[in-house]
Amino acid sequence: MISNISVAIGAALRAGAEILDVYNSEIAVELKEDRTPLTEADRRAHKVISEKLIITGLPVLSEEGRSIPYDVRHPWESFWMVDPLDGTKEFIKRNGEFTVNIALIDKRVPVLGVIYVPVKKILYYGAWNQGSTKLEGIEPAWPGATDKELTAYVKRKLIKGMQVLPLENERKNYAVVASRSHLSAETEVIIEEKRKQYGEVETVSMGSSLKLCLVAEGSADLYPRLAPTMEWDTAAGHAIARYAGCRVYDAKTGLELEYNKVDLLNPWFIVERPVCLS
Ligand SMILES: Nc1ncnc2c1ncn2[C@@H]1O[C@H](COP(=O)(O)O)[C@@H](OP(=O)(O)O)[C@H]1O
Numbered sequence: 128m129i130s131n132i133s134v135a136i137g138a139a140l141r142a143g144a145e146i147l148d149v150y151n152s153e154i155a156v157e158l159k160e161d162r163t164p165l166t167e168a169d170r171r172a173h174k175v176i177s178e179k180l181i182i183t184g185l186p187v188l189s190e191e192g193r194s195i196p197y198d199v200r201h202p203w204e205s206f207w208m209v210d211p212l213d214g215t216k217e218f219i220k221r222n223g224e225f226t227v228n229i230a231l232i233d234k235r236v237p238v239l240g241v242i243y244v245p246v247k248k249i250l251y252y253g254a255w256n257q258g259s260t261k262l263e264g265i266e267p268a269w270p271g272a273t274d275k276e277l278t279a280y281v282k283r284k285l286i287k288g289m290q291v292l293p294l295e296n297e298r299k300n301y302a303v304v305a306s307r308s309h310l311s312a313e314t315e316v317i318i319e320e321k322r323k324q325y326g327e328v329e330t331v332s333m334g335s336s337l338k339l340c341l342v343a344e345g346s347a348d349l350y351p352r353l354a355p356t357m358e359w360d361t362a363a364g365h366a367i368a369r370y371a372g373c374r375v376y377d378a379k380t381g382l383e384l385e386y387n388k389v390d391l392l393n394p395w396f397i398v399e400r401p402v403c404l405s
């Protein structure tokens with residue numbers, strides 16, 4: 128039987144192909160501020176992901192199909208949480224920093240997460256008992272690819288280029304994921320605390336759920352998100368960070384973020400890795 132990880136990776140690569148098809152079309156290139164291509168990419172990615180995940184027999188909660196009432200989803204013990212295209216600003220800016228996000232939630236905890244970055248051809252995934260992995264040079268699904276072929280393709284890549292997270296890094300300074308141009312006063316306070324603790328602090332910035340991946344892979348130590356996000360924005364990145372040994376917690380209570388709440392809005396949160404500077 129095909130595993131949940133294989134299904135999720137296959138679905139993400141298929142979604143990547145749909146998104147790139149729209150992203151690289153003339154209409155998307157010419158009409159940068161027109162949201163039509165974005166909506167089209169979102170819709171097509173959602174469709175292909177839902178079609179694939181359904182074979183697992185588990186329900187799917189996607190940003191595109193967000194209107195499922197709490198009464199219906201409350202009894203779900205395990206379900207897929209999906210953001211078919213995270214990083215709308217990045218899609219419009221055409222900087223490639225947008226992602227496909229698929230997570231498996233079990234009893235409110237993300238136990239599996241897959242993030243695919245179609246323009247950069249990077250695939251991250253993390254799962255309970257398996258740690259987290261980064262793969263580069265991963266092409267989107269090709270036309271007519273079967274699930275079996277896609278699984279075999281990723282397995283070949285795994286053997287060749289698997290990078291177990293966190294990666295080795297030579298960084299000397301503590302690094303925080305934050306906007307370089309506009310920091311909120313609350314974020315400034317956190318950075319100042321880290322400066323007192325660790326000396327010089329550098330900032331790194333990135334669009335979409337890739338911010339969680341920066342901490343998971345060890346390119347940054349901290350990502351304070353003191354601004355609104357929805358559960359589907361974080362679920363997959365949360366799993367990848369979690370199984371790379373990082374914590375993703377409510378900035379106020381210090382408790383790990385939970386999923387399938389009445390309100391799908393996340394609290395302000397922090398992603399933090401155990402510090403190891405060279
Ligand atoms: N006021 C708000 N309420 C809820 N979520 C918000 C929000 N403003 C932004 N977001 C979420 O934050 C995500 C963008 O985060 P970032 O700016 O770090 O890339 C958005 O994802 P999408 O890009 O998929 O729409 C959106 O879901």
Ligand SMILES: [Mg+2]
Nearest residue numbers: 210213214360
């Ligand atoms: Mg999103």
